[in-house]
Amino acid sequence: MTATASCPASQTIFAALPIVAAAYGEKFGVKVIVGGQQAMTDGQTIVVPNVQGDRFGDALWGYLTHEAAHVRFTDFGVGKDEVARSAFLGAMLNIFEDCRIEREIIKLYPGAARTLNAVAAYMVAQGHYQIPTRDTHPAGLLEAYCLYFLQCKVVGQHAIEDTLVATTAVYEQVIPKGVQVRLAVLLGRAGQLKSTADALVLSREVLRMVKEEAQKEQKKPKPVPQSQPSPQDPTQPQAGSGDAGGQDSDGGDADADADADADADAGNAQGTDSGGSSAQGSGQGTAAGSASAGGDDADTSNPGVMQQILDAEADDHLKDKTEALRADLNSGADRSASVINVPTALEAMNHQASGEMLIKQVASASSRIQSQLMGLVQASQRNGYAPGRHGRHLDTNRLHRLVSGDTRVFRRSAQRKHPDTAVHVLVDMSSSMATLMPSGQHVYQVARDAAMALALGLEKINGVNPAVTFFCKNSRQPVWSVVKHGQKVSRNAGRFCFSPMGCTPMTEAIWYSAFELSKTREQRKMVLVVTDGEPDNVGTCQQVVQRCQRSGIEMVGIGVGSGAAVAGLFASSIQIESVNDLKHTLFQLMSDALTGVAV
Incomplete structure (x- = not known):
């Protein structure tokens, strides 16, 4: 079914945030709630603000996909104590884990790649991906490079390609070449991570590598500028300090690696700080300060690049990209609008023996409906x-x-087409439905029998896909599934044996039926609401009924005992007193629908 001309695609009931959020939750096997003061995830439930309009587009669904991947695949208890002691370890764990979980969700649902890339494109457009400069703290620079490299090259979010290129240019200038080589090997293992524990192990290895490189920086002798006189000349003052001399003495025990080669060429250097030296002199210009170009005023107390990473404070690390998106979602929420969530239906108990009795009880009425409707449908399909x-x-x-x-x-x-219609029958099972009618039957019994007779008659017709749901109790648990679309009525007959209770959460029930209809393939979609009175919230019920109607769903109210209430809610409504009235009241309604005539 397509949206009507008066209702743009983005405003149909099927594109409504509660429907799409419920679809994502069901698809990914997580719980999604619309509402609250902020977007968040507690490891079990994803909360999204009631965002209105198309401001975020697919970025919102990408956010849901990312958070659903965390709920599905992340062990939130792994590494808690270690992360509390090392902010750098925590940052690397988040980077590796984000890469791992997004790859996992894409494996299960290839379409997730598009929405995740949409998030990346949105973040780039909003300036949330920080492009480092030479003034960026080395910790933030290293973390940014790792994040952008993994997201772009390993996950496949090509929207940040330019961001990666710009970051790499700075990274290669500031981070020592030996570190770049070792880090490239470690990043190459990110695509093989199988768990959060694996991501923690790899994060530890990155931290250990940084520590080892920081130790090499301390052992490296300070380069001697060409203009500096020989220390043996007693007429000249001694350059450096006690610490610098200590580094010189340690230099004789330095590891035999690429840094030793850099030291051999130190006479050509223009001067760097004692800790930031590398083969490329890449320690200059970092956030913690560096030696001047001439090297005459070098501050030998400044730590090297890798030590700066280890000493980084909270503000020096890369900001969490997801936090920026959450802040945007929070700012775009419409807190004045009523919050509706598509409820999760419980399955009604299946009392098989009682169900068989009910089938016999309504067999006559359902048989008449079936034969007459099938005759009409077959006649309409003849050549x-x-x-x-x-x-x-x-x-x-x-x-x-x-x-x-x-x-x-x-x-x-x-050749005329078959009806191609999905029909969802909602039956009111609130306490008021227990009222005794003049016929001697309770109202809920009439409604229940009518729903079963109708469903039995419809399911035999090729091209018709019926479902039955009961609604009662309260808004926290408003719906019970009796027969889902695609299921056989006879196998679920025992679920019709249901006792009335509680209130009339009709609004929530209609949202649920719209969600279930959104999953059906039939072109034509109908909702039949069987009730004896008003919903708990008339205003919100009218809103969802109107939105369904604008979206092309045919809404029909069936009043049991009194038709006044349904007439005020539905543009199309009828009234029945007993199950036998189905022959006279429902026949024209369903015959028009199933033969292609608008209701």
């Missing part, structure tokens, strides 16, 4: 003939039209 301008058989009764220029004189067969 007919339509005039055409081409064909093999002339229609001699139309030859005279040639005189007026009408060349449609060939007879062509025309």
Whole structure:
């Protein structure tokens, strides 16, 4: 079914935030709640604000996909104590885990790649991906490079390609070459992570590598500028300090690696700080300060690049990209609008013996409905003939039209389509439905029997897909599934044996039926609401009924005992007193619907 002309696609009931959020929750196997003061995840439930309009587009669904992946695949208890002691370890764990879970969700649901890339594109457009400069703290720079590299090259979010290129240019200038080589090997293992524990192990290895490189920085002798006189000249002051001399003495025990080669060329250096030196002199210009270009005023107390990473404070690390998106969602929430969540239906108890008795009880009525409706449907599907301008058989009764220029004189067969209709029957099971009617039956019994008879009759017709749901109790648990779309009524007959209780949460029930209809393939969609009175919230019920109608769902109210209430809610409504009235009241309604005539 397509949206009506008066209702843009983005405003249909099927594109409504509660429907799409419920679809994502069901698809990914997580619980999603619309509402609250802020977007969040507690490891079990995802909360999204009641965002209105198209401001975020697919970025909102990408956020849901990312958080659903965390709920599905992240062990939130792993590494808690270690992360509390090391902010750098926590940052790397988040980076590796984000990469891992997004790859996992894409494996299960390939379409998730598009929505995740939409988030990346949104973040780039909003400036939430921080592009480092030479003034960026080395910790934030290293973390940014790791994040962008993994998201772009391993997850496949090509929307941040330019961000990665710009970050890499700074990264290669500031981070020592030896570190780049070792980190590249570690990042290459990110695609093989199988669990949060694996991500923690890899994060530890990155931290250990940083510590090892920081130790090498401390052992590296300070380069001697060419203009500096020989320390043996007693007429010149001694350069450096006690610490610098200590580094020189340690230099004789330095590891035999690429840094030793850099030290051999130190005479060509223009001067760097004692800790930030590398083969490329890449420690200059970091956030913690570096030596001046001439090297005459070098501050030998400044730590090297890798030590700065270890010493980084909270504000020095890369900001969590998801937090920025959450802040945007929070700012875009409409807190004045009523919050509706598609409820999760419980399955009604299946009392098989009682169900078999009910089937016998309504068999006569359901048989009449079935035979009469099926006869109408079959008649509407029989081959007919339509005039055409081409064909093999002339229609001699139309030859005279040639005189007026009408060349449609060939007879062509025309096969009408089957009904192609999904029908969702909602039955009120609130306490008021226990009222005794003059016939001696309770109202809920009439409604229940009517729903079963109708469902039994409809399911035998090719192209019709019925479902039955009861609604009662309260808004926290408003719906019970009796027969889902695609299920057989006879196998679920025992679920119709249900006792009335509680209130009339009709609004929530209609949202649920719209959600269930959104999953059906039938072109035509109908909701039949069987009730004896008003819903708990008339205003919100009217809103959802109107939105369904604007979206092309045919809404019909069936009043049991009194039709006044349903007449005020539904543009199309009827009234029944007993199950036998189905023959007279529902026949025309369903025959029009199933033969393609608008209700």
